[in-house]
Amino acid sequence: MRARNRELVGLIPASLLLTAGFAAVFIQRSNHLSGLSLTYGAVFLGLCLAGHVFIRIALPYADPYIFPVVAVIACFGLVMVYRIDGATLARQQAQWFVLGLVLFIGTVIFFRDYRKLERYRYVIVTLSLALLVVPRLPVIGESVNGAYLEAHIPGVITFQPVEISKVGLIVFMASYLRDTRLVLAGGRRVLGVTLPPLKHLGPLLLLWGVAMGILILLHEVGSSLMFYGGLLAVLYVATGRLSFVVIGLLAFAGGAWYLATHIPHIDARVVAWLHPFRLSEYKALGGSYQIANAQFIQAAGGLFGQGLGGSIIDVPGSNPVVHWLPAADTDMIYAVIVGELGLFGASALLMCYLVLVQRGMKAAILAGDSFSKLLASGLSTIVALQVFVIVGGVTRVLPLTGVTLPFVSYGGSSILANFVLVALLLLVSDRARRPGVR
Amino acid sequence: MQPVSVGLKFGFLIVLYLFLFWVATSSLFDLRRGSGPPARGGRGEGRGDGAGHPAGQPPARNYSDATGMYIAADSLLELEDYEPRLVVERAAGHEPGVAYDLLGGATLGRGDVEIHLDDQFASSRHARISRRGRTLVIEDLGSTNGTYLNGEPLTGPQPLHDGDQIRIGGSEFTYLE
Numbered sequence: 001m002r003a004r005n006r007e008l009v010g011l012i013p014a015s016l017l018l019t020a021g022f023a024a025v026f027i028q029r030s031n032h033l034s035g036l037s038l039t040y041g042a043v044f045l046g047l048c049l050a051g052h053v054f055i056r057i058a059l060p061y062a063d064p065y066i067f068p069v070v071a072v073i074a075c076f077g078l079v080m081v082y083r084i085d086g087a088t089l090a091r092q093q094a095q096w097f098v099l100g101l102v103l104f105i106g107t108v109i110f111f112r113d114y115r116k117l118e119r120y121r122y123v124i125v126t127l128s129l130a131l132l133v134v135p136r137l138p139v140i141g142e143s144v145n146g147a148y149l150e151a152h153i154p155g156v157i158t159f160q161p162v163e164i165s166k167v168g169l170i171v172f173m174a175s176y177l178r179d180t181r182l183v184l185a186g187g188r189r190v191l192g193v194t195l196p197p198l199k200h201l202g203p204l205l206l207l208w209g210v211a212m213g214i215l216i217l218l219h220e221v222g223s224s225l226m227f228y229g230g231l232l233a234v235l236y237v238a239t240g241r242l243s244f245v246v247i248g249l250l251a252f253a254g255g256a257w258y259l260a261t262h263i264p265h266i267d268a269r270v271v272a273w274l275h276p277f278r279l280s281e282y283k284a285l286g287g288s289y290q291i292a293n294a295q296f297i298q299a300a301g302g303l304f305g306q307g308l309g310g311s312i313i314d315v316p317g318s319n320p321v322v323h324w325l326p327a328a329d330t331d332m333i334y335a336v337i338v339g340e341l342g343l344f345g346a347s348a349l350l351m352c353y354l355v356l357v358q359r360g361m362k363a364a365i366l367a368g369d370s371f372s373k374l375l376a377s378g379l380s381t382i383v384a385l386q387v388f389v390i391v392g393g394v395t396r397v398l399p400l401t402g403v404t405l406p407f408v409s410y411g412g413s414s415i416l417a418n419f420v421l422v423a424l425l426l427l428v429s430d431r432a433r434r435p436g437v438r
Numbered sequence: 439m440q441p442v443s444v445g446l447k448f449g450f451l452i453v454l455y456l457f458l459f460w461v462a463t464s465s466l467f468d469l470r471r472g473s474g475p476p477a478r479g480g481r482g483e484g485r486g487d488g489a490g491h492p493a494g495q496p497p498a499r500n501y502s503d504a505t506g507m508y509i510a511a512d513s514l515l516e517l518e519d520y521e522p523r524l525v526v527e528r529a530a531g532h533e534p535g536v537a538y539d540l541l542g543g544a545t546l547g548r549g550d551v552e553i554h555l556d557d558q559f560a561s562s563r564h565a566r567i568s569r570r571g572r573t574l575v576i577e578d579l580g581s582t583n584g585t586y587l588n589g590e591p592l593t594g595p596q597p598l599h600d601g602d603q604i605r606i607g608g609s610e611f612t613y614l615e
Contacts, residue, residue: 006464013457017450024446065461072457113590118597178597179573307447341451348454355461362468369599 003064003433004056010068011052014075015045021079021308028083028309044075051101055426058108062430066359070407070422073352077408080336083309084329089410096412100419107423114427115371118175128168129210131161136217159413162214162223163404166382167421169210169227173234174374181238181370208248212255219265221256222389222401228252230382237377238370266399273399290326291400294335297325298395305342329410331402334394350391353406357384363429376428379421522574522598522615524553524567529609531556537614543568545579546606559583559607567598574598574613583607 019041026034048071055062074097082090111117117124135150150160177184211228214220232248260266265286272288275281276295281288297311313336315322325332338346360380367373386403393400404414522540526532531554538544544552549562561581567574577595578585585592586605602613 010457010460013453013460016453017457020446020450020453024443024450027443027446065465068457069461072454113588115597115599119594179570182572304451305447307443308450341447344451345454348451348458351458355458359465368601371597371599 003062004052004060007055007064007067008052010065011045011048011071014048014068014071015041017072018044018075018078021075022082024308025079025083028307044071044078047098047101051104054105054108058105058112059426059430061433061435062426063359063363063433065355066422066426066429069352069356069359073349073356073407076337076349077333077405077410079308080333080408081329081410083340084313084333084336085410089329092412093410093415096415099412100415103416104419104423107420108427111424111427114375114424114431115369117171118178118371121172121175124168125172128165128172131165131168132210132214133217134161160404160411161413162218162220163413163417166223166227166230166386167379167417167424170230170234170378170382171375171424173231174371174378177234177238177374178370184235184239184241184244208251208255211252212259216259216263219263220401221260221266221269221399222393222403225252225256225398225401226382226385226389226403229385230378233381234374234378237364238374269399269401273396276396290332291394291396293325294332294394295396297335297339301339301342301346303342303344305338305340305345308340311336311339330404331390331400331409332394333409334391334405337408349408350387353383353387356380359429360425363425363432366432367428368432372428372431376425379425383418383421520572520615522569522613524604525612525614527603527610527612529555529557529611532609540567540574540613541569543574547579547581555606555609557607557609560609564606565592565604576604581606 019037022037022040023034026037048067051067051071055067078090078093078097081093208228211224211231214224214227218224228248232245235248236242236245260270268286272281272291276288276292278288282292283289297313300306300311313323313325313328315324325335328336334346334349337349341348357380360376360383364373364376364380367376383406386406389398389401390403390405390409392398404411406418407415523537524540524544525537526534528534538553543566545563545566546553546555546560547562547564548555548557548560551563555564559582561579561583563579564581565576565578565585567576569575575595575597576585576587576592578592583606586603587596587598588603589605598613600613600615604611604613
């Protein structure tokens, strides 16, 4: 049981971080140190312990680092949301975490043998694709800054179906490729490039179609890049053919280029990305105001940051509040982290993600059967890509898009979906590490 | 309150980096796990392997890279190295370790079927294993006492994976590819 004890030890820094973070924000807010931060830290530790005890019972051999790393990342999220939005939204975020933990437990219990998922793969893929289209439906669909990412049922819930679909699509690809990977890998060689046999090209074309469909329907580059990259990664792991990846990326680049030049909203994002400091762009509605200000905030952070609560995210003295950094709690949360914890804090967060991805890949390597391997590697890749897409957007490596920073950004659907993802990773790794079972 | 603020900020960063350092050092030993020499199969290393398959069965072949999938993809569609088989772990009337070829599928049961079970808990036609491409699927044929795959009762057709345990009444089998 050494692994489980290591997990337990790892949860202590997570709750220390939460306590320190909340204390820092309290001081910034009201200039006095309150015992409340200790209470929050204790509650958080309690929740982590509940999760830990459950893992100890249900998944005794699972990877010991995944859960603590998720807890540390989650504590970034709670502290930042509290710092940006205040107590009400932070409480909601905390409630989402509790719900996420419940869903995590439910997933582990219900999909104890997660390979049952293979049986429902066509149901899963149909639901996932249907969910993606939901934001385009009248009444419940909602357009935010030109991209259709959110479904909104008035008075009930607003959610991002993309987050849920990503898990479903990876499950489908893993299960589909488990059966067809050998057929796919063996095509004819044309000009030194292996082409898949025409008959089995279907899923590849479907992939391309889905990614392009997201682009066209939802006007959203970020999530389609995330999907497409994740699916290509599964395809690569399944077949070991680099040519598929190259062909796939070229096809995606072609489609993206066409759309960037033909859909005004995407075009505007690209211009804002390339020239954020041009005055006309900065002043334009939907221009580069957000992305340019994010650069200023990050630059002000320096090496160690301005301290939690130190960054300016609202125009000082404005009433009603004018946001100097719009969407600070979702898209731009990474910029605030850089501003307040500096290069060191932000790179530590990225390293946490790296550890999460690495442990997921480790589970894939240790797994004994193809489905587990493909599932774990696909899920890890999609987390990595999601972080890359949003952090890249905030730091101006890519045009900014509206995907969330997993476990950090404010938002329920993202947290719930990512907890399911982590549950699947832990299930795979528990099975892979169980002595005697292959 | 300024010093406290600064202290908290650096405290936060220090705890963060201590955590990462702890993760790095304590997972170091784990790095080599699962990437042993190809001769050993590459994935059995350090996993306490052995209990899952009978003695004399070599661990997985064909896996020499890190993911364990690459090489398998090259030898594609050749069915030579694909030998789905059912190895008897413990079953009345069977020698433990005996393997049944499953390429053409098989039915298990107490009646006149391919794999005959002398088991009072087995129905006459108990379960069927059929091949769909390179995947073998096991399904229960409405037996009285059920079929267990890795300790869980079958509720519908289920694909088999290398190393799966199948139990019918008191008889146990391991599926190997």
